[in-house]
Amino acid sequence: xxxxxxxxxxxRIFDKEDLIRAxxxxxxxxLKRKPNPAELDIFEVLWCKYSPSCDxxxxxxxxxxxxxxxxxxxxxxxxxxxxxxxxSLVLGMESYSPLTTLGILQRTVTCINGVLxxxxxxxxxxxxxxxxxxxxxxxxxSNIDILQDIVAEISYCGQSAGVPIIGGKTSLDDIYDxxxxxxxxxxxxxxxxxxxxxxxxxxxSPIIYISCIVNHEGIKEGDPFLxxxxxxxxLEAFTSGNILFTQHIGTFIRSCAEMAIKGHFGIExxxxxxxxxQTEINLYEFLLSEYEETMILAVCAGQEESLLTCFRYWGLxxxxxxxxxxxxxxxxxxxxxxIVEVPSDALTCSIPVTSYKLFNIIPDSIKxxxxxxxxxxxxxxxxxxxxxxxxxxxxxxxxxLILLDSVNITSKRWVWRQYDYQIQSNTVTTPGNSDASVxxxxxxxxxxxSIGQYRGIAVTLDCPNHWVALDPERxxxxxxxxxxxNLTCAGAEPLAIINNLTSALSEPTIAYWQLPMSxxxxxxxxxxxxxxxxxxxxxxxxxxxxxxxxxHSIYLAPVVGMVGLIHNLxxxxxxxxxxxxxxxxxxxxxxxxxxxxxxxxxxxGSSYLESVHSIIxxxxxxxxxxxxxxxxxIVRQAIISGIIHSAHSLSDGGxxxxxxxxxxxxxxxxxxxxxxxxxxxxxxxFGEGGARILVSISKRYKDKWKKLLEIAxxxxxxxxxxxxGMVTDNPQLIIxxxxxxxxxxxxxxxxxxxxxxxxxxxxQQV
Numbered sequence: 001x002x003x004x005x006x007x008x009x010x011x012r013i014f015d016k017e018d019l020i021r022a023x024x025x026x027x028x029x030x031l032k033r034k035p036n037p038a039e040l041d042i043f044e045v046l047w048c049k050y051s052p053s054c055d056x057x058x059x060x061x062x063x064x065x066x067x068x069x070x071x072x073x074x075x076x077x078x079x080x081x082x083x084x085x086x087x088s089l090v091l092g093m094e095s096y097s098p099l100t101t102l103g104i105l106q107r108t109v110t111c112i113n114g115v116l117x118x119x120x121x122x123x124x125x126x127x128x129x130x131x132x133x134x135x136x137x138x139x140x141x142s143n144i145d146i147l148q149d150i151v152a153e154i155s156y157c158g159q160s161a162g163v164p165i166i167g168g169k170t171s172l173d174d175i176y177d178x179x180x181x182x183x184x185x186x187x188x189x190x191x192x193x194x195x196x197x198x199x200x201x202x203x204x205s206p207i208i209y210i211s212c213i214v215n216h217e218g219i220k221e222g223d224p225f226l227x228x229x230x231x232x233x234x235l236e237a238f239t240s241g242n243i244l245f246t247q248h249i250g251t252f253i254r255s256c257a258e259m260a261i262k263g264h265f266g267i268e269x270x271x272x273x274x275x276x277x278q279t280e281i282n283l284y285e286f287l288l289s290e291y292e293e294t295m296i297l298a299v300c301a302g303q304e305e306s307l308l309t310c311f312r313y314w315g316l317x318x319x320x321x322x323x324x325x326x327x328x329x330x331x332x333x334x335x336x337x338x339i340v341e342v343p344s345d346a347l348t349c350s351i352p353v354t355s356y357k358l359f360n361i362i363p364d365s366i367k368x369x370x371x372x373x374x375x376x377x378x379x380x381x382x383x384x385x386x387x388x389x390x391x392x393x394x395x396x397x398x399x400x401l402i403l404l405d406s407v408n409i410t411s412k413r414w415v416w417r418q419y420d421y422q423i424q425s426n427t428v429t430t431p432g433n434s435d436a437s438v439x440x441x442x443x444x445x446x447x448x449x450s451i452g453q454y455r456g457i458a459v460t461l462d463c464p465n466h467w468v469a470l471d472p473e474r475x476x477x478x479x480x481x482x483x484x485x486n487l488t489c490a491g492a493e494p495l496a497i498i499n500n501l502t503s504a505l506s507e508p509t510i511a512y513w514q515l516p517m518s519x520x521x522x523x524x525x526x527x528x529x530x531x532x533x534x535x536x537x538x539x540x541x542x543x544x545x546x547x548x549x550x551x552h553s554i555y556l557a558p559v560v561g562m563v564g565l566i567h568n569l570x571x572x573x574x575x576x577x578x579x580x581x582x583x584x585x586x587x588x589x590x591x592x593x594x595x596x597x598x599x600x601x602x603x604x605g606s607s608y609l610e611s612v613h614s615i616i617x618x619x620x621x622x623x624x625x626x627x628x629x630x631x632x633x634i635v636r637q638a639i640i641s642g643i644i645h646s647a648h649s650l651s652d653g654g655x656x657x658x659x660x661x662x663x664x665x666x667x668x669x670x671x672x673x674x675x676x677x678x679x680x681x682x683x684x685x686f687g688e689g690g691a692r693i694l695v696s697i698s699k700r701y702k703d704k705w706k707k708l709l710e711i712a713x714x715x716x717x718x719x720x721x722x723x724x725g726m727v728t729d730n731p732q733l734i735i736x737x738x739x740x741x742x743x744x745x746x747x748x749x750x751x752x753x754x755x756x757x758x759x760x761x762x763x764q765q766v
Contacts, residue, residue: 027040030343030346031343036339036340038339039340042253042287042288078091078092078119079498079534080122081495081496083455083495083565087190087443089124089457091185091186091187091188091496092115092498092535093185094111094115095539095559108154109153110293111184112129113161114293115184117248118186119186120188120230121234121247121248123238124190126231127424127439128163128166128186128187128437129154129163129164129165130166130168130184130561131168131184132168132169132182133180133181133182134171135170135171135172136172136177143177146180147762150180154419155418155419155420161225161227162228163423164421164422164423165416166431166459167459168416168461169412170415170758175554175555176554179554181502185498187439191443203325204323205300205301205324206299206304206320207268207320207322207324208321209296209317210233210234210294211316212227212229212293212317229314229315233310233314233316234295237307240303240310243298244297244300245259245297245298246297247259247297252288252289253287253330255296256296257347260344261328261344263298264328266328267322267324267330267344268324268331268332269330269333270322270333271332272334272336273321273322287340296321304320329343363513369617370471370619372618374683377603380682382740384396384399385682389613394612396681396685396735396743397744397745400660402612403611403653404657404757405753405757407757407761409607409657411757411758413431413432414759416431416432426440429572432665433574435489435490435647435648435649436458436486436487436490436492437459438457438458438459438490438491438569439456439459440454440569441454441456454569455567456492456569457563457564457566458487458490458491458563458565459487459562459563460486460487460561462479462483462486463559464478464620465557466555466616468555468557468558469556470620471517472514472515472558473520474622474623475620476519476525476558477521477525477625478620479525479559480497480521481529481623481625481690481691482651482690483497484529484531485632486649487562487563488564489635490566490572491573491639492565493564493636494563495562495563496563497532498533498560498561499533499535499536499559501536501539501556501558502554503554514556515538518556522536528625529625530629531562567640568640573639574665574666575648576662576668577662577663577665577668577696578645578696579645579727580668580728581698581699582646582698582726583699583723584670584672585695585697586650586693587692587693588627588690588692588719589601589690590722591684591722591724600623600690600691601687602620603688604620604621605618605619606687606688607652608653608686621688621690627719630719631693634717634719635647635695638708641708643698643704644697645697647695649692651688653688655684655694656735657686659694661754662696663733667731669728669729669730669733669734669747670728671730672724672734673736673739674735674738676737681737685735685742731746
């Protein structure tokens, strides 16, 4: 391995890398000597890279739960949840921007391999993947290429690893032009009480290096087919009882330090025993590179050969590279000499945290958005509205079609039909048919059961981009509330969330206000809804300069992944209507209330403003978390009792879009009759807010439903509930207001508009 070609002055590095003398003095203090060039580079990169993450991560520490149902918290960037009956779920999430030197293909493979490795290291079988894709506008061919490439590679990785991709969310916005952002969530199932993390490693225990990286003409590449082999090989090796400690490799040197810290021991690594995929790589590049397709294991002395044979049988690279030390240090050897020796904690838990001044004052740019009110919109009447920017009057039916065609509401069938969501044969709901993805919990050891005897899990990913950009606290609360609402509508009880907060620090005045506000919102929502956070991660420094020579920040993106338990798969609920004649009810915030202080439903930050009036402005609605809790609770009770036929969360586009989506999925029509209200008609139809669920109730359960509502009222848990219409066999969506028709659209026109929105945009422009 190549070292540094020439010696150089430490202080010349300070000038070049903009390091401050205080940091260098801290390095000397910890090492009790001056750092050598390799150590200096390691400190500089890792302290700069992880210090902001450590700083903002502190905001979440009080929210990370110690609930008894959680076997462990933040292990290998994963969270573990006890499901009972000898089963546990392992949750993991990774975030990345594909436009790196690795390219889209390798960055996608590396990210998915990394999150799957974190799952498998907990002795869990990966059972599902979900993703969120944020792409620039598809009016540009370059963004179409990016979307096609990312979707193709995620599909390829899922199929190669044998893991179904069961759901996610795709958003398009100018801010991601040329700078896409991808989050991948993985779920694993384990049926053992032995979760590997920190075994008792004896001094001298061998360290084994396992990798599924292959070398093609000097370029190292992750192989997703070998990733499947790596998972199976590890699970097989685990049964031997000879694996004492495991660590998934991210940044090589930091991962070694993390392993040492968690195991309360030191590590010695001999680089001469590790083949280097790129022959011209130097120490700096190797020690600070990320190798998501690799892991290191501390194993029982004398058993290393049998374990190496096991891994090599599966076609993996398996090497003996080091040993466990008594001293809490990371020692790296090269050519028989010590080139790095640093305290383990200096690279992990005790990284110096820069003291940033968090802003309590709302930035002026945000205040300006909040000053907007609905009065500034043109007047609306029963025939429609004339947007100020077009001066062409639009009917309410035309506006609904515009919203169904908008990039953030339109069907994502074009994406998920490229994914194999049926791998492992445990997927219960087709993507798009329910508010959350549902998987059967099939034991690896039990015999086949009838559908009514199986339990299941529901999973969802959520992040309301524009709401978070306009109000990070309310937007983050909404992300948690909507994720829980989606699980509830699928028939599941929310169990836990995993959070990945991606931000940019190029505009510190806004960023240092957004981040703490967002973390506060997530913490508050989880506390009131009683949903523990099992893992969280903060990733700063996500900007692009592709617009110009000036950095442009992405939106703050607190992606929330949530999982819930379904005790009986017979209770899985679709968002589509089930039976003609069913009554349609709106639960939660009432439609007709007009109060100048009412801020729980509004047009601020809505899809209606963006798609129809071409503005992103206003303050998003306040989510009433106490009402949210009550609404979700009664919906789950009604689903278990068999009273509710369908359930759908009101989200982007408000009531009209939610009703239209239920019609599209089922193919059945709906007649909606709204009583007179002084509320603006566009707010009535397209206003957004939390704590609202649309359900359909069978005639034969009408009395049971009313009794359930009465029980809730008498126990002090009353929720607003209003019957607003009926499911019909007439393939039309009809909405009336005070007996005046607002819109009358065929299910065919709704469906064709909804389904063709994304495919139409992915056609390359000549």
